[in-house]
Amino acid sequence: MDHLQEKYSQIIKTQAKNLGFDFCGIAKAGFLEEEAPKLEAWLNQNYQGQMAYMANHFDKRLDPTKLVEGAKTVVSLIYNYFPKKELFQEKEEYKIAKYAYGQDYHHVIKEKLKVLLENLRQEIGEIDGRAFVDSAPVMERQWAQKSGLGWLGKNSLLLNKEMGSFFFLAELVIDLEVAPDPPILKDYCGTCTKCIDACPTEAIVQPGVVDASKCISYLTIELKENIPAAFKGKMENWVFGCDICQDVCPWNRFSKPHQEPLFDPKPELGEITNRDWEEITEETFNKVFAKSAVKRTKHYGFLRNIVFQK
Numbered sequence: 009m010d011h012l013q014e015k016y017s018q019i020i021k022t023q024a025k026n027l028g029f030d031f032c033g034i035a036k037a038g039f040l041e042e043e044a045p046k047l048e049a050w051l052n053q054n055y056q057g058q059m060a061y062m063a064n065h066f067d068k069r070l071d072p073t074k075l076v077e078g079a080k081t082v083v084s085l086i087y088n089y090f091p092k093k094e095l096f097q098e099k100e101e102y103k104i105a106k107y108a109y110g111q112d113y114h115h116v117i118k119e120k121l122k123v124l125l126e127n128l129r130q131e132i133g134e135i136d137g138r139a140f141v142d143s144a145p146v147m148e149r150q151w152a153q154k155s156g157l158g159w160l161g162k163n164s165l166l167l168n169k170e171m172g173s174f175f176f177l178a179e180l181v182i183d184l185e186v187a188p189d190p191p192i193l194k195d196y197c198g199t200c201t202k203c204i205d206a207c208p209t210e211a212i213v214q215p216g217v218v219d220a221s222k223c224i225s226y227l228t229i230e231l232k233e234n235i236p237a238a239f240k241g242k243m244e245n246w247v248f249g250c251d252i253c254q255d256v257c258p259w260n261r262f263s264k265p266h267q268e269p270l271f272d273p274k275p276e277l278g279e280i281t282n283r284d285w286e287e288i289t290e291e292t293f294n295k296v297f298a299k300s301a302v303k304r305t306k307h308y309g310f311l312r313n314i315v316f317q318k
């Protein structure tokens with residue numbers, strides 16, 4: 009392997025670490041050949057529900073060189089969000105997914121990616137590229153797997169041996185050739201089926217395949233209409249996202265608290281009672297979730313989710 013490409017890899021990983029990213033893996037940009045039939049089958053089953061954007065730009069989604077001109081490398085990054093203290097532990101409490109406790113990760117991580125790209129330009133020279141965080145055009149779990157950051161679990165999430173799955177994935181797609189990391193080809197789920205067994209809406213339709221239109225995350229965040237009556241009584245009080253298939257995963261025994269102050273919850277989030285949630289005004293909603301990803305549902309969507317649980 010080209011000595012210079014190895015050096016670039018080391019520079020990128022050191023810079024990523026300095027910015028607080030937990031892991032960084034590198035893959036050669038190109039067509040995701042193995043993923044094409046899987047994505048097509050998933051879309052043909054309409055597992056994307058109303059997320060029409062999942063079906064858009066099919067070719068670009070499978071090939072970042074069509075998304076970013078001159079792309080040579082996909083840099084995948086992991087950023088921990090496992091909280092210091094879990095909120096909403098009681099069964100009857102309304103629950104918000106852990107990733108949404110603090111400030112909206114899109115902004116927090118996008119800023120870090122911009123700094124990372126800028127730092128790389130300073131150290132290496134002119135680099136063109138684009139940054140992505142939880143962004144539909146990039147198949148981020150597959151790229152993370154390809155670059156050695158983990159394997160795709162039966163719950164379809166990326167699992168990392170040291171961290172489990174409570175982290176964000178982000179990518180830099182750049183026009184610099186960098187030595188790639190070897191992918192992890194082994195599946196460390198083994199015979200475990202805890203996530204499949206625990207999913208209350210039976211959204212994991214086969215190992216590694218989630219019918220998003222049945223997933224509580226989709227139903228509470230993406231779905232714009234009423235939640236179908238078939239899910240009544242099955243959502244276990246989740247009102248924004250769902251952590252069940254991660255909470256039961258044995259690999260998440262290794263989760264350690266994040267070090268990002270911007271992901272800490274506002275103190276009032278831990279003090280809100282079910283009664284408060286049920287009576288939450290638009291003004292309070294906007295105040296409590298001013299910088300949070302939760303505001304995506306807007307006040308009426310959040311209330312819809314709460315009313316549906318009763």
Ligand code: SF4
Pocket residue numbers: 163206207208209210211212218222223224225249250251252253254
């Ligand atoms: S997030 Fe919840 S609803 Fe969705 S697949 Fe996992 S356990 Fe099922």
Ligand code: SF4
Pocket residue numbers: 161162163164167196197198200201202203204253256257258259
């Ligand atoms: S719960 Fe078990 S099967 Fe599911 S992702 Fe975790 S290890 Fe894999």
